[in-house]
Amino acid sequence: MPKESKRRSPLRSGQNRATAADVARAAGVSVSAVSRAFTPGKSIAQGTKARVLRAADALGYQPNPLARGLITRRSGMVAILMAEVSNPFYPTVLETFARALSAQGKHVMLFTPGEDEPLEALLPRAFGYGVEGVVITSAKLTSEMMSVCANAPVPVVLFNRTVEGADVSAVCCDNEAGGRSIARFLVQGGRRRAAFVAGLEGASTSLYRERGFAAGLAEAGLPAPLRAQGGFTFDGGLRAATELLALKTPPDAIFAANDIMALGVLDGLRRAGGLRVPEDVWVVGFDDIAASAWPSFDLTTFRQPINRMIAETLRILDLAESGAPSSPSTVLLPGRLIERGSTESAVGAVREPF
């Protein structure tokens, strides 16, 4: 008679999950066989596998990811570092990531930096959890951060930002091209005096969008845009609009580095009165968040290809998994201008009245 296990009974559903040993016993095989049955690509006979899987199913067994992760150093989680939750663009990104990863049986571990907590302190924590990859969407990127990323034990991807010369992969909308195409659009619409509302200084997104925008204007022989500071927030956009209106000669077009600021600009203009949108001033944003399509705003904007960006990010994360650690790559994806009522079509087409 086998010696009685002094463990709890194996089927107190919920309370105590079945273990590999339980399944092995039930299927009449060894625990290694159970392990193999649950690891794709391991050599195991069809019959054995089937038997194990059936027993596992009966017991409601699922491999414990913690125990597995302890050995394989892959816990089935991907870390996402996200700070700017107030910008609606990011929750959407987060959700899309979560769903996509869920489909691969993986999970999102969310890291939000505290008030004055240095971002780079979060990474080691994430590594400690055996995350299989890290996605960083935070705007503030220090050089310490980059060096931590550079020799991380798992792939790290900067999402929606780039860092020149850093040894880290990045996936980004082509911000410079976006800025340039917005400039062209404005020029084509006869705008002569453009303004740019910047986000946070030092954020690559704001920087490149501005660079492309200025370049596009210059190509058309126009001067550099007027400039205001918006800090990537609605209120910042509101204030920026006020500032720009206070100018002796206000702009006839305003491009804000992201949508949330552009909405603030619209509200600022509206509140101030005087200038009408789009008759007197055009307003353009960047991102295409949900609120931009709301009738009250009807904001022309440059849509980021979120889905493709996320797909690319996952590809980079997976890649390292299935091969040698490839060298860091930067992927630039094209976005596209979405024309709405905050600008007039260059051909003077009739728009749906509001």
Add this chain to the structure above:
Amino acid sequence: MPKESKRRSPLRSGQNRATAADVARAAGVSVSAVSRAFTPGKSIAQGTKARVLRAADALGYQPNPLARGLITRRSGMVAILMAEVSNPFYPTVLETFARALSAQGKHVMLFTPGEDEPLEALLPRAFGYGVEGVVITSAKLTSEMMSVCANAPVPVVLFNRTVEGADVSAVCCDNEAGGRSIARFLVQGGRRRAAFVAGLEGASTSLYRERGFAAGLAEAGLPAPLRAQGGFTFDGGLRAATELLALKTPPDAIFAANDIMALGVLDGLRRAGGLRVPEDVWVVGFDDIAASAWPSFDLTTFRQPINRMIAETLRILDLAESGAPSSPSTVLLPGRLIERGSTESAVGAVREPF
């Protein structure tokens, strides 16, 4: 001479983290001493602890949460099940949770149900990760779900929703009281013909807000509110407004079960023209999301006490940690009406013009 460790060198920073054994060796103590030094409330001499901590610091040692979790069944993570990311209320909640937990050295594991993935399938997965608690913010709650929750191995808290008779803790704004106080506010303002825009049928939030609202109207001798369906989305609110306007006698006040729908209602009214806000129709929402304060909307709404709600949730989660598994409790927190331009003050006070 001690036998040579055949492990990798203990200080290949980043690549191979130091283990408790490394620290023990460096500090000249046993691994258990190291463990004790890192577990609050364990009996260990001051001097030993200090020595361990110093050695740990020098090696950059942090206990591996996976290994620890394997034994203690507490991996330092809290699962959050969240579906409605399109409602800006939830990202805010998520961020606040993440920060609060981070301050306790814990982390958020995010679970977002896929398209037609049953929510109850996510819970066992979360348990498998040794999460120390589960917060559920999803609107759709099946009874299977509730039974899984009821005998979960860790505390489960329903956030911003309740389920009658279920054996699960819940933290919620007092929705019924909120609905009632909105009704009173409208009545006091001379509104006679109110409408309610419902969210998803079956969602407790919508249900209780409506119940309180109807009760409040009844107390004032007014009939039950007109009713439209908004599905908790902006577009739903937009459509609801259109429907209500098409009535022979349109309402003179509209209460939408959440802000995002209320904003849709405002835009719907604006687009349709005819009725002015607040002169002809008052509009009130529920939540107080950021966009409600934007000048374009300036929505009167009922503010949920997010911070207190989260604090309460954490308290319930912690409670179970430090004691016997207490019986499930439901916490109802009071919210408060935020008056803005989409309604007129009952006393006819002058408002900031828009």
Add this chain to the structure above:
DNA sequence: CTGAAAGCGCTAACAA
């Protein structure tokens, strides 16, 4: 293809 045994890094009895 399969099982036995070793051990991932840590905590939890148990003695000392």
Add this chain to the structure above:
DNA sequence: TTGTTAGCGCTTTCAG
């Protein structure tokens, strides 16, 4: 207060 001894549940050599 300490160290020793078992394991948590799993994957992984290594023989067979």
